[in-house]
Amino acid sequence: MFVLVNLKAYPCDPVAVATAAANAADDSGVRIAVAPQAAHLEAVSETGVETWSQHVDPVEPGSQTGHTLAETVADAGAAGTLVNHSEYRVKLADLDGSVRAAERAGLETVVCANNPAQVGAAAALGPDAVAVEPPELIGTGTPVSQADPDIVEDAVAAAAAVDPAVDVFCGAGISTGEDLVAASDLGATGVLLASGVAKADDPRAALDDLVAPL
Amino acid sequence: MFVLVNLKAYPCDPVAVATAAANAADDSGVRIAVAPQAAHLEAVSETGVETWSQHVDPVEPGSQTGHTLAETVADAGAAGTLVNHSEYRVKLADLDGSVRAAERAGLETVVCANNPAQVGAAAALGPDAVAVEPPELIGTGTPVSQADPDIVEDAVAAAAAVDPAVDVFCGAGISTGEDLVAASDLGATGVLLASGVAKADDPRAALDDLVAPL
Amino acid sequence: MFVLVNLKAYPCDPVAVATAAANAADDSGVRIAVAPQAAHLEAVSETGVETWSQHVDPVEPGSQTGHTLAETVADAGAAGTLVNHSEYRVKLADLDGSVRAAERAGLETVVCANNPAQVGAAAALGPDAVAVEPPELIGTGTPVSQADPDIVEDAVAAAAAVDPAVDVFCGAGISTGEDLVAASDLGATGVLLASGVAKADDPRAALDDLVAPL
Amino acid sequence: MFVLVNLKAYPCDPVAVATAAANAADDSGVRIAVAPQAAHLEAVSETGVETWSQHVDPVEPGSQTGHTLAETVADAGAAGTLVNHSEYRVKLADLDGSVRAAERAGLETVVCANNPAQVGAAAALGPDAVAVEPPELIGTGTPVSQADPDIVEDAVAAAAAVDPAVDVFCGAGISTGEDLVAASDLGATGVLLASGVAKADDPRAALDDLVAPL
Numbered sequence: 001m002f003v004l005v006n007l008k009a010y011p012c013d014p015v016a017v018a019t020a021a022a023n024a025a026d027d028s029g030v031r032i033a034v035a036p037q038a039a040h041l042e043a044v045s046e047t048g049v050e051t052w053s054q055h056v057d058p059v060e061p062g063s064q065t066g067h068t069l070a071e072t073v074a075d076a077g078a079a080g081t082l083v084n085h086s087e088y089r090v091k092l093a094d095l096d097g098s099v100r101a102a103e104r105a106g107l108e109t110v111v112c113a114n115n116p117a118q119v120g121a122a123a124a125l126g127p128d129a130v131a132v133e134p135p136e137l138i139g140t141g142t143p144v145s146q147a148d149p150d151i152v153e154d155a156v157a158a159a160a161a162v163d164p165a166v167d168v169f170c171g172a173g174i175s176t177g178e179d180l181v182a183a184s185d186l187g188a189t190g191v192l193l194a195s196g197v198a199k200a201d202d203p204r205a206a207l208d209d210l211v212a213p214l
Numbered sequence: 215m216f217v218l219v220n221l222k223a224y225p226c227d228p229v230a231v232a233t234a235a236a237n238a239a240d241d242s243g244v245r246i247a248v249a250p251q252a253a254h255l256e257a258v259s260e261t262g263v264e265t266w267s268q269h270v271d272p273v274e275p276g277s278q279t280g281h282t283l284a285e286t287v288a289d290a291g292a293a294g295t296l297v298n299h300s301e302y303r304v305k306l307a308d309l310d311g312s313v314r315a316a317e318r319a320g321l322e323t324v325v326c327a328n329n330p331a332q333v334g335a336a337a338a339l340g341p342d343a344v345a346v347e348p349p350e351l352i353g354t355g356t357p358v359s360q361a362d363p364d365i366v367e368d369a370v371a372a373a374a375a376v377d378p379a380v381d382v383f384c385g386a387g388i389s390t391g392e393d394l395v396a397a398s399d400l401g402a403t404g405v406l407l408a409s410g411v412a413k414a415d416d417p418r419a420a421l422d423d424l425v426a427p428l
Numbered sequence: 429m430f431v432l433v434n435l436k437a438y439p440c441d442p443v444a445v446a447t448a449a450a451n452a453a454d455d456s457g458v459r460i461a462v463a464p465q466a467a468h469l470e471a472v473s474e475t476g477v478e479t480w481s482q483h484v485d486p487v488e489p490g491s492q493t494g495h496t497l498a499e500t501v502a503d504a505g506a507a508g509t510l511v512n513h514s515e516y517r518v519k520l521a522d523l524d525g526s527v528r529a530a531e532r533a534g535l536e537t538v539v540c541a542n543n544p545a546q547v548g549a550a551a552a553l554g555p556d557a558v559a560v561e562p563p564e565l566i567g568t569g570t571p572v573s574q575a576d577p578d579i580v581e582d583a584v585a586a587a588a589a590v591d592p593a594v595d596v597f598c599g600a601g602i603s604t605g606e607d608l609v610a611a612s613d614l615g616a617t618g619v620l621l622a623s624g625v626a627k628a629d630d631p632r633a634a635l636d637d638l639v640a641p642l
Numbered sequence: 643m644f645v646l647v648n649l650k651a652y653p654c655d656p657v658a659v660a661t662a663a664a665n666a667a668d669d670s671g672v673r674i675a676v677a678p679q680a681a682h683l684e685a686v687s688e689t690g691v692e693t694w695s696q697h698v699d700p701v702e703p704g705s706q707t708g709h710t711l712a713e714t715v716a717d718a719g720a721a722g723t724l725v726n727h728s729e730y731r732v733k734l735a736d737l738d739g740s741v742r743a744a745e746r747a748g749l750e751t752v753v754c755a756n757n758p759a760q761v762g763a764a765a766a767l768g769p770d771a772v773a774v775e776p777p778e779l780i781g782t783g784t785p786v787s788q789a790d791p792d793i794v795e796d797a798v799a800a801a802a803a804v805d806p807a808v809d810v811f812c813g814a815g816i817s818t819g820e821d822l823v824a825a826s827d828l829g830a831t832g833v834l835l836a837s838g839v840a841k842a843d844d845p846r847a848a849l850d851d852l853v854a855p856l
Contacts, residue, residue: 008704010703037680037711037714038681039680039710040718042681055707062651066710082707082708085707086307087706095306121306121309122335124335158338222490223488223490253467254504255467256471276437279483280510280516301494301495302493408491512734517735517736520731520755520763524757524759549738549763551766552760552762552765552800590766
């Protein structure tokens with residue numbers, strides 16, 4: 001299982017969470033990555049944790065102001081990027097462009113989608129993985145694997161029907177090791193987390209709990 | 215073959231083009247539809263021609279201002295709708311919502327896309343058809359079937375791999391009967407046209423030329 | 429006072445509301461206009477009521493698909509248009525372009541904004557009027573003139589400071605004649621209404637009540 | 643004069659340009675700032691140069707993925723931010739929100755606009771400065787102060803009519819000290835530059851030339 005911790009725009013200390021994640025990954029052997037805001041990428045990657053970007057734009061180096069260039073986030077230490085998070089939905093043509101831009105810069109890609117039909121669509125663009133996150137469960141504390149297990153299984157089937165090489169992650173409400181095991185049982189090979197770790201009093205303890213059953 | 219004439223925002227007489235299309239369809243037996251701007255849907259549908267919308271928004275009836283509601287375009291006489299035209303690209307999640315909205319209102323759907331990867335993605339959303347239109351050829355007079363035949367074949371393959379029930383149309387630069395035959399030979403079951411008919415001095419003659427070889 | 433009834437995407441009968449508005453305007457001498465969806469513009473204008481568009485795009489006639497062209501809504505009978513409604517916010521550069529497009533087509537313009545600072549900004553673009561509508565009051569039934577009278581007075585002052593030729597309208601929660609008088613007392617020369625008329629069992633009675641005190 | 647160097651998404655070495663700018667500012671006493679991409683803010687600010695962000699989003703700390711939070715760019719060392727650059731146009735309501743977000747985080751603000759009407763609109767939102775940059779001159783090497791001096795004077799007048807406290811900058815095609823003097827003579831108190839410095843073989847020499855006449 002791949003555990004990807006999205007720090008969103010939370011007022012947390014990104015370096016503290018990143019350090020906790022780096023240590024939890026080392027001690028458990030579980031792959032754990034942290035996705036801070038662009039301006040924190042360098043500070044986070046210096047902790048040694050696997051670092052991801054929250055977004056990249058479908059642009060090439062050149063006359064672009066205010067955009068997130070794939071090459072630049074790679075240069076700042078990112079190994080991969082989310083695209084099309086439910087808090088940052090993009091046009092289909094731009095999603096294609098962002099996945100191509102990420103590939104160009106050597107970044108892994110996880111495209112978010114909110115139902116199995118969109119998971120199938122995203123898989124057709126050839127990212128490394130697609131993450132299904134029902135928007136109505138994000139931030140609720142109710143894990144998608146429990147509230148709506150069918151959506152995870154349907155997403156796994158939808159992606160497999162389009163391109164078996166595309167992994168399926170799931171997200172929304174995941175915070176315990178039990179949720180992780182449930183997600184894995186449904187066919188997911190990774191999970192997206194956010195507040196459960198980023199807003200925890202003790203991020204390291206939250207991560208240890210999470211990966212304990214693996 | 216299905217011939218769909220997009221009137222765009224051309225300063226043409228939509229009723230004159232619609233009447234020409236209705237007559238050409240009647241005389242040839244070829245399915246021909248006309249897609250005017252929303253404010254012209256009713257006038258165009260009153261000519262008896264098959265009428266399509268250029269876009270519908272992913273919204274339900276209610277508190278929405280300035281949007282194109284699927285039920286309303288159906289009420290004004292539309293039988294189908296384009297979505298995601300290269301001049302009106304939409305977010306993946308909204309594209310899904312627009313296809314669902316069109317289905318809800320009983321409209322056929324053609325989703326536009328500009329390369330085979332996006333055709334596959336669009337097909338995963340379950341529209342009636344996907345149209346591949348390389349943006350760089352739109353309005354050039356050089357038919358896609360001649361300038362880039364591979365893109366049409368690859369689009370047909372991409373859609374078939376995702377959902378064999380989804381038809382593939384092609385567009386960009388198509389203006390002659392020969393282009394139509396070439397498109398059909400490449401596996402397309404419909405074509406999108408615009409300036410070749412809408413801006414023709416004699417739209418009826420342009421349509422007759424177009425469907426003559428069928 | 430100018431009473432502008434926005435039909436939004438409500439599942440109402442636009443022709444019935446338009447007829448009621450035309451009759452109420454004739455009998456009362458109050459200026460009343462109706463803004464239907466684009467596909468209903470022609471049917472509404474045929475009732476003889478003053479007809480407005482809910483939106484126009486910042487485009488010229490030509491290769492534009494799915495857009496609302498100012499010339500086309502004028503051709504379908506519109507005398508004016510809303511732009512930047514809180515349900516259809518646009519970019520500053522496009523707002524400028526839409527006001528210019530409306531002028532080009534001979535349409536009056538009312539630009540919506542949700543606070544006095546944005547009212548001042550909108551006034552700088554030179555529309556005929558700016559409408560202040562606090563989004564949190566839309567559809568509540570609590571009139572802005574009662575819930576937040578300061579915002580109307582501040583909007584009147586903000587517009588006057590930038591361009592005294594720009595009228596100020598207000599909207600959100602207005603449904604009675606008393607609300608209209610209150611809006612006028614605060615300096616507004618027009619009001620935007622929607623559900624209070626469009627969803628009324630008897631739109632004519634709702635309009636008569638509204639304009640009775642004028 | 644304030645010289646703001648926008649590094650856009652150029653494949654330049656941001657730290658080298660920043661160091662050159664820091665030294666040129668120290669030696670000349672002219673205020674010079676550098677605006678890198680978000681992921682380079684920290685590295686650039688560590689050079690000691692005044693650092694600006696290319697954009698901030700109209701959001702608060704919290705559940706926002708992929709956005710540029712004002713507090714975060716301030717934390718990474720930014721003293722100010724551009725908003726609404728012609729390569730990143732935003733909605734009027736979001737522009738208001740971004741200026742408010744920047745104020746909240748203690749960032750100075752320069753709002754870009756492409757003509758005097760939009761300069762007036764931007765000034766009404768109360769930023770520290772507005773920059774007029776005719777899009778058709780960006781990257782041409784023809785300075786706006788020479789190609790279209792009226793637009794700068796009209797922008798200065800438009801801003802002054804709305805709020806005399808708002809400074810006016812100009813940009814597009816500026817690369818020499820002569821251009822800077824001309825801009826100042828037209829009433830501008832700052833300039834935006836990009837390729838003239840960022841893509842120069844010797845950024846330090848380019849900056850020294852630029853500020854020599856001041």
